[in-house]
Amino acid sequence: MMDTICTEKFYGGKVRKRKLKSNVNWVKTYRVMPSHILGPTQFWQVFHRQVDALTTAAEYSTKTDTLCTFAYQRPSDGSRRFVVAHPEVYWWYYKAKPQEERCSYEVIPKDSPCWLYLDLEYPVELNPLCNGSRMTRTLIDIIRVYLLTHYHLLCDRNNFLILDSTSSTKFSRHVIFTMKDMAFKDNSHVGKFIKIIYNDIMLYLKSDMQSHGILNQFNKVDIEEMLVETDHGKKLFVDSGVYTKNRQFRVYLSTKWGKQSHLTVSTDCTHNPVNKCRDKELGIFLDSLISYFPNKQNLILLEFFNRSDVKAQLYSKTTPTQYSHKSDNQSSPYPEIDKYISNLVDPGKIRIVKYSDKTKTLRYEIYGNRYCENIGRCHKSNNIYWIVDLNKKKLYQKCHDEDCSDFLSTPKSLPEEIAFMLDIEGDTLISRLTVNENIT
Template sequence: MEPICTNRFYGSKVQKRSASRSKICWVKTHRVMPSHILGPTQYWQEFHKQADALAMAAERSTKTDTLCTFVYQRPSDGSRRFVVAHPEVYWWYYKIKPQEERCSYEVIPKDSPCWLYLDLEYPIELNPLCNGSRMTKTLIDIIRAYLLNHYHLLCDRSNFLILDSTTSKKFSRHVIFTMKDMAFKDNSHIGKFIKTIYNDILFYLKSDTLSHGILNYFNKADIEEMLVKTQHGEKLFIDNGVYTKNRHFRIYLSTKWGKQSYLTVSTDCMHNAVNKCREKELEIFLDSLISYFPNKQNLILLEFFNRSDVKAKLYSNVPIRSIRENDDQSSAYPEIDRYIRNLIDPGKIRIAKYFDKTKTLRYEIYGNRYCENIGRYHKSNNVYWIVDLNTKKVYQKCHDEDCSEFLSTPKNLPEEILFKLDKEGDIFMTGATIDEDITKKI
């Protein structure tokens, strides 16, 4: 009997559908991961939308199996796909990919516990005399001193995992502070903590005051070395823009799409593994993940609102918030909201805040990162818009550190909005003082 060809047996439509599915799944291959009774769940699901992936990761995670959300860029066009999987499962498929195809990130969920992490960088051509290794050591020692001062937390350099992807043009490192059963409440608290240190260092370097608290115990020349030159002026070699919600953070052995700068363990790293495994590379991978904690119930969460408001809480005592976001947010000014939505289309309003003291509205945007300062879209940092109700003007600002001082050319609010503001301004002002209520919805 003549064998039946696959086209006749399955049908052409099924063949096309199977082909399209195979194009979507890049990381996972036909190599099957061995399963055993104490092993991680084999769950694996890919998504086109980040919100769906984050919601599924939260839904499918258990006390014994924490699922993470990863994002990879397809080698063909750089487009991103989201994967929900246990980290050990993701590593099983990820590690066998050709080096040039390892372009993956961890998604750090908002409102989720995470380890303190740093993104350190500077252009080598503008700073030929800088010693990045020595600068990293100085910064780690300063952070250790701040952790001891604010949280009575004693740690050493073995608690810091240092990953390096330095090239001939750019010094680049990721530093992750790892300590068993210890984490920050979420990356916004890390951002406030690191920015406080950042500002303290700048004040120390630019002022003549003799008393600088913790920084007095360090050599000023070592601290001065951390101030580097960029195309936009001098700044510390710390990137403060990596503490945004649902941040994508490159994972171990990964490179940026189209480049060959892979994150490997730095030669001066003294890290001791927290997640002990038989496979050394897996230990490093698990410890490098910012938001992976196999046993969250025992976590002590560090909170940092400001230097005078520092707390530590047990994870099990902190209320859990839903991961899934609302599609769009509104303020007490529906006419202005509609104008902003048209202005940022296809982006959406993530947060709308009104500040009574300055009579301004602030719109945080997602889905549209176009920045007027650079004349293109930012790769990771979001933009936001300010509406000044005093001057009746609107302008764009940016979360990217290099654009921190930028203010776009102000635009006048449309006449129909000005008319309503003039006619009903008092009513608007009375109804708009709801900054706290709007924030609680997010």
């Protein structure tokens, strides 16, 4: 189920009135983010289901506005809701929430580019002599050498953003490797890369190995210090289980529900910002997001399948074929069909049209006309869309309302002149589309 934006609900009610220096009372019920022609899209939708949020974020993102999916826990019971928004817009409302209510997570989409990230932790009571800061530096330096060895990638400690939420009972840090126009293909590749390092260290420490090309460069005592006591025995202070599909990862300044251990920049962090913003806090927030890349086309993606199968290539060359012929515009390779759909949904407009080469379909997202054949009236908030099946020369209406998710309107035949055009020119048009996209 999807709800429209309600910022008052999101950050917990009215902003307290306060007097400004000019003695003008702050009387707004909630702070509405000012809109600017060069600013990010104000798109904001709240969902009960993560899958719906992820689908919407993918569908509504554009080359100029990348939308992300965030999860937040409700103060009353800790239950989770999902927000799709531009990160700058989310930050605007998120930072206005009372500190104790900042329980937010970034959802890292599967099969999506992401930065290398680490979740470091150990129980303080069982490890009273551990120096978490020194252990973090040792691990970062080891990762730097692995990046240099496998990808010829030279980086330093300034490329690592260190966030800390350590409490009296638990050492806890998030470490994010940030480098402009550089990312891993997805978090499964990050997971494989980190697990290789993890296993190398464990083997090096548990056996009497005298030689290891990378680890021999470090003091073995420093490496041994990263091995900590837990309730389940000794292990590295690295959580290797945070690389699952659609992982939720706590964001900057956030705490877990019911606790007061907020993620803040560690005192030993020397990170150089990638997202340089006038608002320094916004820049930290953007840098801390694992899967936010506003300019994916320039990304160099690092792939790691195993120690002998390592690659680095441009994002555009690794994009799956089935997506390469999609067009995120208000027009398609079939202007006659575009015109027909425009007349069909009038007074509504085509917001976006996507062409899929794999299914040979056109998908028209509509705004300004929410009439749904399933309920026989307009939806209050959810938009509709039309699917054109080019093989069958049929079209049908669907909508984004959860109650109508399985609904498919009675198929309508395309006009004869358009059907004839598809028979004669279809292959030519698709070939032309492929050539043009290869050029751009």
